[in-house]
Each structure stands twice: as structure tokens, then as C-alpha cells.
Amino acid sequence: MIVIDAHCDTLTTLKKQNRTLGERSNVGHVDLHKLRDGGVNVQFFAIYIEPIYGEERGISRTLEIVDLFYQEYKQNSKQMELAVCSNEIRNITRAGKVAAVLTIEGGEALGGKLYMLPIYYKLGVRCITLTWNVRNSIADGVSERFTGGGLTKFGREVVQEMNKLGMLIDVSHISEAGFWDVIDLSSDPIIATHSNCSNLCQHPRNLTDGQIKAIAKTNGVIGLTLVPQFIAENDPGLDKFLDHIDYIANLVGTDFIGVGSDFDGCDHTISEISNASEFHKISTGLSKRGYCDEDVYKIMGGNFMGVMDRVFK
Ligand SMILES: [Zn+2]
Numbered sequence: 001m002i003v004i005d006a007h008c009d010t011l012t013t014l015k016k017q018n019r020t021l022g023e024r025s026n027v028g029h030v031d032l033h034k035l036r037d038g039g040v041n042v043q044f045f046a047i048y049i050e051p052i053y054g055e056e057r058g059i060s061r062t063l064e065i066v067d068l069f070y071q072e073y074k075q076n077s078k079q080m081e082l083a084v085c086s087n088e089i090r091n092i093t094r095a096g097k098v099a100a101v102l103t104i105e106g107g108e109a110l111g112g113k114l115y116m117l118p119i120y121y122k123l124g125v126r127c128i129t130l131t132w133n134v135r136n137s138i139a140d141g142v143s144e145r146f147t148g149g150g151l152t153k154f155g156r157e158v159v160q161e162m163n164k165l166g167m168l169i170d171v172s173h174i175s176e177a178g179f180w181d182v183i184d185l186s187s188d189p190i191i192a193t194h195s196n197c198s199n200l201c202q203h204p205r206n207l208t209d210g211q212i213k214a215i216a217k218t219n220g221v222i223g224l225t226l227v228p229q230f231i232a233e234n235d236p237g238l239d240k241f242l243d244h245i246d247y248i249a250n251l252v253g254t255d256f257i258g259v260g261s262d263f264d265g266c267d268h269t270i271s272e273i274s275n276a277s278e279f280h281k282i283s284t285g286l287s288k289r290g291y292c293d294e295d296v297y298k299i300m301g302g303n304f305m306g307v308m309d310r311v312f313k
Contacts, residue, residue, distance in 0.1 A: 003283075008029065010030040011065050030275070039279060073100065109128070110137075129170040130169065150179075195260075197244050201232050201236075212256075220256065221256055222257060245299060249295075257298070261273075263276055
């Protein structure tokens with residue numbers, strides 16, 4: 001079974017926590033040992049551009065983390081490999097290794113320059129979360145949602161260029177107006193790598209029923225996330241997390257559901273799944289709830305594989 005975690009912020013926390021992907025660590029959520037223990041064989045590694053870098057230092061910060069990723073890759077090449085297409089993911093996982101998909105969280109990484117897209121593509125980046133919570137030159141993030149601001153002219157160029165290159169467009173964190181602009185403009189399926197359902201938990205980072213239906217209509221996937229604040233106000237645990245999967249399954253079916261943990265991007269996760277080594281509890285939980293093997297396979301990774309087959313060139 002190909003098991004995909006569509007979002008973690010591990011790359012930007014490694015240095016702060018003074019650790020590497022190859023060593024089993026007590027502090028971080030994700031390392032290669034924990035991924036193996038939890039049965040995760042495809043990890044999206046986000047290069048998260050913290051607001052302090054902004055667009056002025058977005059490019060240099062991105063390149064710094066790309067370099068760090070390649071150092072980790074070199075050190076741990078027996079256990080993991082960079083994947084730039086879905087067939088590579090199949091080959092790498094078949095060989096018993098973790099397939100690493102390199103992503104960017106925050107369009108600040110472009111520094112307002114469209115020419116950075118093909119450069120990042122050549123470096124192996126295959127997915128960009130257009131905004132974090134704040135405003136950038138592509139669009140407004142969710143914390144600026146009251147402005148009603150959507151995609152800028154530059155943002156529209158970015159979406160079109162990503163379509164041309166075959167890069168995944170991630171709408172987690174974007175303002176609602178920006179979301180609808182992306183839906184209207186993109187010719188490719190759209191993904192949300194780490195967002196939940198706002199009808200179950202009213203948080204601006206979560207998706208409305210209309211947004212969930214729109215992503216499904218593009219043949220995209222929603223990676224449901226383990227961040228407690230996005231699961232429930234009270235007692236966010238595995239059960240409440242699985243409720244979000246049920247909710248989308250009832251709304252649009254099981255073809256559009258995935259998982260994006262946000263490990264190492266949040267201080268705490270739910271108690272049952274405190275780090276990547278317990279990821280397998282999601283599939284066990286799904287089976288217990290009566291999901292058939294085929295649905296479990298799709299939700300744990302098959303759906304994200306399908307969207308990568310459709311988008312990657
Ligand atoms: Zn995030």
C-alpha cells in the first residue's frame with residue numbers, strides 16, 4: 001500500500017531542533033525511522049517560508065532549505081529518495097524506501113518573480129501552497145480574508161505557469177476569494193494538503209462544503225489534517241478526525257480524500273497519533289468504521305497518487 005502524508009514542516013524545524021532525518025529523535029514528529037514505523041512511504045516535505053523572511057528574503061530562504069533537503073537526501077539515500085513523478089514514487093516505494101516529494105509552503109518563495117517557478121521545478125519542487133496565512137504578491141491568506149482579496153495579476157500568472165509546468169496547486173491557507181479564483185482559472189486538479197471541514201469545526205483554515213465540492217469537481221484531493229484546532233473545539237482525538245473523513249465521504253465520496261498531517265508544523269497533534277510512527281492508526285480506524293480495503297487504500301494514498309498521475313508531466 002502506498003501511504004502518503006501530504007504535508008509536514010519537518011525541513012524547517014530540523015536545524016532548530018538540532019537533528020537530522022536519519023536519526024530517531026524524541027523531539028520531532030517526522031524522521032525516517034518514525035515514517036517506517038508508521039508505514040508512511042511517501043512524505044511531502046514542505047519548505048515553509050516563515051513571515052519574517054517575506055518576499056525580500058523568500059528566494060534565499062527557499063534555496064537554503066532546498067540545500068538542506070539535498071544534504072539530508074545524500075546522507076540518507078539508502079532509506080529515501082526524491083521523487084519528481086508518480087512513476088518514481090512507485091519505483092522508490094517498491095524498493096522499500098521513502099519517496100520524498102519536495103513542496104513549498106508560501107508563494108513568498110518566488111520573491112515576486114515568475115522565473116523562479118521553472119527553477120524550483122528543476123530543483124525538484126512539485127507542489128506550491130500559494131499563500132500562508134498572510135498576504136503575498138500572489139493572493140491573500142486566510143488571515144486577510146475580510147479584505148475579499150483573491151488572486152492578483154501576478155497570482156494568475158503563477159497559476160497558469162504551474163499548470164504549464166505540471167505542478168500541484170495547493171489551496172490550504174488561501175483566502176476564500178483566492179480559492180475561488182484558483183478554481184476558476186486552473187486547468188488542472190486542485191489540492192488542499194492540510195485542511196479539514198468547517199462544518200465540523202469552524203476554523204478559517206477549514207473548507208466549506210462548497211469548497212470541498214469544488215475541489216472534488218476538479219478531480220482534486222483534500223488532505224485532512226491532524227492539527228487539533230482544525231479537528232474540533234472540544235476533545236479533538238482520532239475519532240473526531242475520522243469524523244472529517246466520514247463527512248467528506250458522505251458529501252462527495254471517497255475519491256477525494258487524503259491525509260496531510262502538518263507534523264512538525266504544529267506544537268501538538270492528537271494524543272493517539274503523536275508523531276509519524278502512529279500514522280497507521282488512521283487506516284486501522286477507517287477499517288474499524290467499515291471502510292472497505294479499496295477505500296482505505298485510496299484515502300491513505302491512492303487518491304493523491306491519482307492526482308499526481310493527472311498533474312505531473
Ligand atoms: Zn500550513
